[in-house]
Amino acid sequence: MGKEVAAVKIAAATVKNFIAHVYLGYGFSETDSALIAETLTDADLRGITSHGIQRLAMYDRKIRAKAIIPYNKWTVVRHTKSSLLVDANHTMGQLVSAFTMDHVVSKAQRHGISVGVVRHSNHFGAAGYYARMAAKAGLIGIVATNTNPLLVPPRANQPFLGSNPLAFAFPTQNAPFVFDAATSTVSLGKIEVLLKNNQSIPGEWAVNGDRQTQTDPQTVLDELARSRRIGGILPLGGQREANANYKGFGNSLIVECLTGILAQGSISADLGHKNHDISHFFLALDPELFGDPQEIEASLSDMLDRIRHLAHSGANPIRVPGDREIQNIDCNLKNGVVIDQTTIDQANEIANRLGISDRLSGTPIKE
Amino acid sequence: MGKEVAAVKIAAATVKNFIAHVYLGYGFSETDSALIAETLTDADLRGITSHGIQRLAMYDRKIRAKAIIPYNKWTVVRHTKSSLLVDANHTMGQLVSAFTMDHVVSKAQRHGISVGVVRHSNHFGAAGYYARMAAKAGLIGIVATNTNPLLVPPRANQPFLGSNPLAFAFPTQNAPFVFDAATSTVSLGKIEVLLKNNQSIPGEWAVNGDRQTQTDPQTVLDELARSRRIGGILPLGGQREANANYKGFGNSLIVECLTGILAQGSISADLGHKNHDISHFFLALDPELFGDPQEIEASLSDMLDRIRHLAHSGANPIRVPGDREIQNIDCNLKNGVVIDQTTIDQANEIANRLGISDRLSGTPIKE
DSSP: OOOOOOEEEEOHHHHHHHHHHHHHHHTOOHHHHHHHHHHHHHHHHTTOGGGTGGGHHHHHHHHHTTSSOTTOOOEEEEEETTEEEEEOTTOOHHHHHHHHHHHHHHHHHHHSEEEEEEEEEOOOSOHHHHHHHHHHTTSEEEEEEOOSSOBOOTTBSSOOBOOOOEEEEEOOSSSOEEEEEOSBSSOHHHHHHHHHTTOOOOSSOEEOTTOOBOOOHHHHHHHHSTTTOOSEEOBTTTTOGGGTHHHHHHHHHHHHIIIIITTTSOOGGGOBTTBOOEEEEEEEEOGGGTSOHHHHHHHHHHHHHHHHTSOBSSSSOOOOTTHHHHHHHHHHHHHOEEEEHHHHHHHHHHHHHHTOOOOOOOEEOOO | OOOOOOEEEEOHHHHHHHHHHHHHHHTOOHHHHHHHHHHHHHHHHTTOGGGTGGGHHHHHHHHHTTSSOTTOOOEEEEEETTEEEEEOTTOOHHHHHHHHHHHHHHHHHHHSEEEEEEEEEOOOSOHHHHHHHHHHTTSEEEEEEOOSSOBOOTTBSSOOBOOOOEEEEEOOSSSOEEEEEOSBSSOHHHHHHHHHTTOOOOSSOEEOTTOOEEOOHHHHHHHHSTTTOOSEEOBTTTTOGGGTHHHHHHHHHHHHIIIIITTTSOOGGGOBTTBOOEEEEEEEEOGGGTSOHHHHHHHHHHHHHHHHTSOBSSSSOOOOTTHHHHHHHHHHHHHOEEEEHHHHHHHHHHHHHHTOOOOOOOEEOOO
16 A cells, blocks of 8 residues: 555635636536536545546546537437437536436426436546436436446456446435445546555456456556556456356446447447447436335435444444445535645646636645 | 255256146146246246245245235235336235236336336245346346345444345347346355255355354354344455445345335345245336337347457356356256255155145256
């Protein structure tokens, strides 16, 4: 493990404002810029560092390469009372995703269940953001996306599927229950965060082209580059079939079926360098189809509380998915969002290049 | 690893016929008995030994304990154009599940997407069976169920969630793509199969009450007994948080939300000994909402073929979920279904007790 690099704390409102100005600078509308800033700051507030402001640099590369085209508008290709297919027309993933989930939610509120798929899109940030849109409306939300290839199937020694995250949200009496995770052991963003912090990989996450476990983040990223594509990230379950790694592989395949295949976009294997054609999946389901929503929410809240209080060893409490995020929000709203210096430098370089006056700076928290 | 115990091969048609007679003997109708026999034989044909005829003994215990009541009929409690909630009234899980998925499929064919949930049910066999019902109709099928508690959440040292399998089926140009797996590392059925074969546990599957890895199947089963409930089966990802075991936990929680919580039945934690109140979830989605079904099926078939032909190390081919099952069907239809002697003895004891003349016997294949 290396030493963590310098980082600063900045008020979330300042970060959000900075990001919005950056996107205005690219030519996005005021509304669109505010939405992008909201989704990225929301991830940082929740401690999902991999999907927060550190993504500015990647989006910047894509906008400059015309993979993301700020002026483009998406089109609804097909729709029924309970479905829509959207062609994103290479706009920012966040914009077309919020649009689609909004419609999926409205349709589910009228007809009980609804589904939307999107093709020709880009990275949409954290999947949980859109699943929570459904939960805020009292609905169950399910969201998935394919991504650039990185997952090596069991026995293979080259990547084929994406990190292919799946997010699930269910309303409760308090904040919605949200589970949002890559179907690979980790997303590429987590490897990038380790690299920035000079840390090595702590678990059975990645292999080289001979399926030997890889612990250096830089090597993993280099070998996944399009020109090489040897080894990659392991499915959940790791190296061994005896540890059921074929299940992580299966979960990633399910997401690929619901996104690239169903939306008739590209599959993960064909994404990358010159092909930016990510597909998303959005579903909303109204619990009221089956019973009293308040009673259903109460029984979920009760179950989650029982899990938190199970007998356990060690001092650390048992957490359910989302607990750490909620804690992070409280802490980060009060103390500011933690951003590493590399991300700060990249963000300020972008602002400089776009000719906007904002610069990010904060209180140092580490040497 | 112990030595495998004696087993025999028997023609699938003979096995199916035997099972049907057993269920007629319990008092199920001819149609219902045939359906139960069909689902169990189908699992054995696919090599899903844990969910085939070896389940006769468990169902027999439940029928005798009046947890499964052959004469009961289920009722549809609520329904809309695209949904139904069914009270199984403690009948066999297979019967109410086939009924519900039939309706979900019809509704999805008319309205594009549909969902059904069931409460007060029993073990329904292999989830993939019902997901394939959707795929056979040209639809995507998603099926889940909760089960008796066995999964220990990360950091906990007692079981709370079930094996909570999730099955997904998508039509292709050939046999549908099916992924059907417990969201825990393994189902209890797999531990039982190891025990019958005198084998120890080969992977990071189970822990005792101190979260030490457990490799003896009998100890795992003893410790999971309702009177003890210490330790249990690990979530996919195993022992360590660094290997993302919280993701397997999250997947199992998703299934619990869609079954016990949404159907307003019992949650896994409260199932067992005196409480038989399993809940199921069924969803069907028509790909035609989004495009030409033939083209969508062709692109999935093409993707699966590309995965099978990825560069790999070692002599074993790369398989996608379902490949092994299809191979097993071909082999077992020709050579007969493999059944261990313990299961044969249990089945014949049941037949004897029910006063039916059938007895199972086959060609020995192991000493």
